[in-house]
Amino acid sequence: MLSRRMVHPWAWWVWALGIAGCASMTNNPYILALTFATLCFVVFNRRGSSPWSRAFPIYLMIAGWLVVYRLVMHIVVGAKIGTIELFRIPPVQLPEWAAGIHVFGTVYLEGLIIATTQGLTLGTMIVAVGAANSLADPKKLLKSLPGALGELGTAVVIGISIAPQMAESAFRINRARTLRGDDAKGVRGFARILMPVFQDTLDRSLALANSMDARGYGRQAHVSKFQQRVTSIFGAFGILGVTVGLFVVLDASSPMFVAVPVFITGVGFLIISLVVASHRKTSTTFDQLPWGAAEWLVCITGVIPLLMAALTRYLDPGSMITTWVPLHMPDTVPLLVVAGLVVATMPGFLTPRLPKNKVRVKRRKAINSPERAEV
């Protein structure tokens, strides 16, 4: 189980979404901090060296900005509640029709803390998605999708491949810009290179699309127009259903008896469309990723915190959702959830590592060693 191999990308997504669901059910800062630590621990232990793995800090940044944004929005238009006055910005008088929106005014500590924890909850969920993205190879993910999503696949593959290339051409063109004596910084400098970068990226996207075409991507058996319609209609409804369903499940305030059926119907539609469309698929997979013990472990350890959180919300809602008025630190820590999150760190050390890239390491050493040792 521990020999080096790639863990199935879907397992990582299940794991990450489970943890995201857990985070969505609480505003307890201890739990959120622990969730965040769990995510980081596993990501830093098991991510590879591919561009999307390196993108994890970007998600951290987005999460950070989200918290800041939530705070700023609270100060600007939030409903200010609480008793401990922090500071006061003269409120803006809005016309009659906009009554109920409070712009500025007195900011209380309690309100600020509520806004922060809400931001933290959202931020943690974003970090969870980021974790899934860093751990799961999106191209493999796509490959394990049914052939029905073929047309969509081209666009996604190009999107994924072009992003790092775009960064590369942005770097190159930005460097070349100084050769024309142009050292405008910030937005102005960015605007200058925008056109060349876009043109470059467009050229490369077309080249990639042509290459995929020439290599046989999208070859398929003949299907009738009717079958194609069925696939796309069910597919569209399915995606809609799953999205809405996920939203209501994750939005802890909506009742489960609404959320679950919507979600399940969506999944159902999606499955129908995929089954119909899979008849068209003629391709095979070279390196079929196995679904083994490691995948089960990752999935289960991801779902456990979610179950624990749901259970605790039912048994002891106070420890999950803290009312901050009057101001106090939450005095109970839900042990079940903590235990669940500890379990969720297991993939960080119990799953197989990614294969090593031995050759390249050796080469780099070779380049670095011979004469350089003397210098």
Added chain:
Amino acid sequence: MSAPFSARTAWSTDPVLELESVAASYYDDERTLAAPQISDVNLTLFEGEILLVVGRTGSGKSTLLNAMSGAMPHATGGRLDGRVRVVGRDTRDFPPRMLSDVVGVVGQDPAASFITNTVEEELAYSMEQLGLPPAVMRKRVEETLDLLGIAELRYVPLAELSGGEQQRVAIGAVLTTRPALIILDEPTSALDPNGAEDVLATVTKLAHDLAMTVVLAEHRIERVLQYVDRVAHVGADGHVTVGTPEEIMADSDVAPPIVELGRWAGWAPLPLSIRDARAHSADMRKRLYQRGLVVNKLHNHAVQPLLIAEDIMVDFPEIRAVDGVNLNLNSGEITVLMGRNGCGKSSLLWALQGSGTRNQGSVQVLDEAAGFSWTDPKTLKPAKRRNLVSMVPQTPTDILYESTVHAELARSDKDAAAPAGTTREILDSLVPNIPDHLHPRDLSEGQKLSLALSIQLAAKPRVVFFDEPTRGLDYDGKKSLARSFQQLADDGHAILVVTHDVEFSALCADRVLFMASGKIISDGTAVEILPASPAYAPQVAKITAGIQEESHWLTVSAVKAALGHGEIS
């Protein structure tokens, strides 16, 4: 896999590729069709043949290749007349994806065509799309890795490969489906001479050992001419002539040095390989050596250094790209910097120019405007820096931002604080009559380069760098570029050119530097350095060398001058 077509039988002698009175044209706008890029193409290729497609820059070589692969018109748009059949399948009815089991296409820039992440996955990709069983795929991936000698690269991410490795992986990726026809569009344009040799050896192996039919477009014809069976010449008017290499080369408008020399000396049949040419040239060598006519372009008068660099080091994570380089660039001298892909040439250029990283060492440039004082360009603002040291980057369009040539030139005048029309004047002296209204990206490679160069020259730098300026240039384009370089040098500029193109460096270099793993390992006049290295020796030098004597003649014009006038100044 359900195939709506019958497979080719093993004993079939039917042609692999048939083109019947093919003409291809693109639309100028939605309604009007432009003049055809190629016309009257009649061509039949059989198993195991290698066809070389030649023509001047922008003559429609790529269009011809696209027509063969079905990309024209399915992917590129435009209108295709006539009939193209690959293994009996008409490209009218079969888009490229339905031909992927019989045609493999390898483009100029392999990195742009990679779809997956690692070498192994890339090799398997086409087979996956064909729906081959995993066991077969595994076997073929293995065979292909061995065939191309890239077995140790199996798990390496594609982004980490060197240029030559990338090109070989790209070839391998189309080989795995066992196509009948392989189409390669300038597969060696970005490679150093050794990498190019490897790739071309692979290509000949495919045709000779595996009976694949190969179509190859190439600018540096000298590398491949001796291996090909037939040549298709795309004329300036789009007319395509097909014939044996000797027939076509007798009066082609693109001719490698060996052909040029053969035509001049009146050798018949025209030699295509060094061996043939040497068989013809014994008499020529005798006259050359007896007269002892050594060409020494390096002038002996006192040199005036314009740039002095000492102990330059450039570090990247995990690798030292430039390792203690000392270098002087002199006024009136064209210096060519050569070396393997990834040996640090570009990093050195950027470090010397001052816009790139420099971790250690000093660069001093003579600043005439400031009373002949020495300045480090790195300490200057970019706008001031380009008045001293300027550079034309590898992709000239990286420094072109406007949507018309006119706007680009006007902006250049403004940037350089030069009177309006200055840049246009420089551009006209390089390439006359580039229309004002064109988009810079629509220009030919040579025109793009000239436009970028004239913009850089408008700032009146004394030191000018070029990073791979000959990409996509044909022989005439290279000659006129070499002339422009000479003109600049005569005006007192110091020029440093990074290039892989040995024939081009033979044309223009006064001095040659060789770089390997970050260090300059040899430095001397072109006639001393170039003939000494087997991979980097120009064709004329190989023809005129003795078995144990190095040649002193690098170009056809040097030979002509030596034999014609008896004396070289």
